[in-house]
Amino acid sequence: MDWLELKPEGLFCAPGAFYIDPLQPVAHAVITHGHSDHARPNHAHVTATPETLAIMHLRMGEGRAGHTRRPLHYGQVISVGDVQLWLAPAGHVLGSAQVVMEYRGQRAVVSGDYKRTPDPTCAPFEVVPCDLFVTEATFGLPVFRLPNPAHEIGKLLHDVRLFPDRTHVVGCYALGKCQRLIALLRNAGYHDPLWLHGALLPMCRLYESLGIPLGELRSATVAQKAEMRGGIVLAPPSAIADRWARRLPDPVVCLASGWMHVRQRAKARGVELPLVISDHADWDALLGTCRATGAQEIWVTHGREDALIYAMGKMQLHGRALRLIGYEDEDEDVPEGDPA
Amino acid sequence: MIEFATLLERLAFTPSRTMKLALLKEYFTMAPDPDRGYALAAMAGSLSFAAAKPAMLRALAMERIDPELFALSYDYVGDLAETVALIWRPEAGQSGDVPAPSLSEVVHTLERLPKAEVPDVIRGWLDTCDASSRYALLKLITGSLRVGASARLAKTALANIASLSPDDIEEVWHGLEPPYEALFAWIEGKAPKPDAKDAPVFCPPMLAQPLENIDLTALNPTDWRAEWKWDGIRVQLVSTAQGERVYTRTAEDIGKAFPDILAIMQDLGSNVVLDGELLIVHGTTVAPFADLQQRLNRKAPTASMLRDMPAGIRLYDILFEDGEDLRSLPFDTRRQRLESWHARLNPSRMILSELIPFTHFGDLAKLRDAARSEGIEG
Incomplete structure (x- = not known):
């Protein structure tokens, strides 16, 4: 052509x-x-x-x-x-x-x-x-024959229940992945407040203003450490292995990405709970x-x-x-x- | 298989010991018998199959995928079992209709499967498993399964379930066989503690503790006994009517690496549990630890190693004699029992660890400072 x-x-x-x-x-x-x-x-x-x-x-x-x-x-x-x-x-x-x-x-x-x-x-x-x-x-x-995202969300929620004293911090891109994760969590029946890294909040607010409800979102940056224990925190992938994540109470590092399908990739990123969710x-x-x-x-x-x-x-x-x-x-x- | 594969995957990515323990505890609580027993065997390193070679996995994959696409994928993933697990496309109508095999089904089938039928059975399993179970299955059948948890950690998790100590598990462990149903029944309070009977099981020994930061003036020297610590490894020799064992202090059975010691114990024919130091000894001279390391590094020694690096034991203690549990007796009484046992049987290549007479703890410090050159650890 x-x-x-x-x-x-x-x-x-x-x-x-x-x-x-x-x-x-x-x-x-x-x-x-x-x-x-x-x-x-x-x-x-x-x-x-x-x-x-x-x-x-x-x-x-x-x-x-x-x-x-x-x-x-x-x-x-x-x-x-x-x-x-x-x-x-x-x-x-x-x-x-x-x-x-x-x-x-x-x-x-x-x-x-x-x-x-x-x-x-x-x-x-x-x-x-x-x-x-x-x-x-x-x-x-x-x-790359990726699993059903609901299955991956199930994995995350199971882990959250199994380790109620730890904080799951999930790395996800600010546009799209973050809001999709939130919606998938809500669809799976998780309605607790979600804690968000400052870089993720503005896009979520925009999604909401465009008619995508995301439930209760709170800023992880201004939150008291103890409030987030046992909860789910979303952050950009660059922040999860960073000092930012280390200030969270006992974090379990998760990453939502299609690349998590291959073990070596997940290992290389130091991820504890890989979530194979891709856009x-x-x-x-x-x-x-x-x-x-x-x-x-x-x-x-x-x-x-x-x-x-x-x-x-x-x-x-x-x-x-x-x-x-x-x-x-x-x-x-x-x-x-x-x-x- | 799915629960086991999920556990494997989670353990592989979890560096934290506490989390591994929680994951193991959850698995052992949720998984049914005999699956959990075979999972435990996998952690203890006693579940290994060589049912398939890499070439067979590759041949199976080629039935379903173009060789060029397989090569590009393998190149990217870098691991054969993982590539096959991810690339495998279940035949239409298979997935979901037939349940994936349980771990015990896999184990039982592989135990009696004629070689010629292996590819067909594995193909069928791959068709019913999800990617994560396919990975675990392929690692298992090629004998390359790595579990991100040691046997000791698994035993600790089991002990946690029943509020026991891991040493309680060790005491019965070596009398048990996969899939350990009696062990799980005991852990869950459904059956009494498994009776090891005459099995040569491990008895957790009292471990050496450093005397640092302790006020020696508060201790009465007459209450204490001193012996040399030799530069070998602490072992437990167990001999019963059912056989002989050499255990490390963490209950690892290293007998196969020390057939010379096993043979001596067999010749003695004494029903006994002894505590001592395993060393390489030439006459009365103790060889450097590096020599022992060479023997420890091999599953079975060569004839020349047995000749050039003969093993010997410095005996510290006796824990059982002719079925009698001596562990509650005072040390001096046990020492007498050890000395008389040794004098009576005069076992070759086993000598008593010398008791060092002293009046003040200061005497010992001097001796220790002088001893470093003699192959004595201190």
């Missing part, structure tokens, strides 16, 4: 003259979701879902989240140049979207990051039939989604693309690795986006 090009700034839709999740400031950026590697500051004009725009505004502050902004609801079609453009839910985090583009009878879908597992904090992924599907491949190896598609979901779109051409933006492209070949699909540098998995130790 020659009207979607790879430029140094990122993926460029030539007939619409816009970039998707560009890595550098551009005139017009269409943003799939609010994670800092996809939503970067200082674009002249930004098109994204209202939720993603709100998230960008919270993280970047006034002015940096696009000089002009165009909120686009899921399914709302607009013309940009010669291109028909709309957004479809990606199921990754609140507001996350696939970018759907139609030009001269061809349809391309850029998924951004996505997952297929139900998530109480965002709209479920929608399969959009297309000719070209651009996918991520964070968990692009057949060993990315696992191997089965990647293959299943690529197949379901009916696309004959699959581009892989980032991740472990070798195995995925090999598997595409076996399915008679044409796969291409874009190897976009700068897209990271948010569970890796990427510095936290400034939560403002």
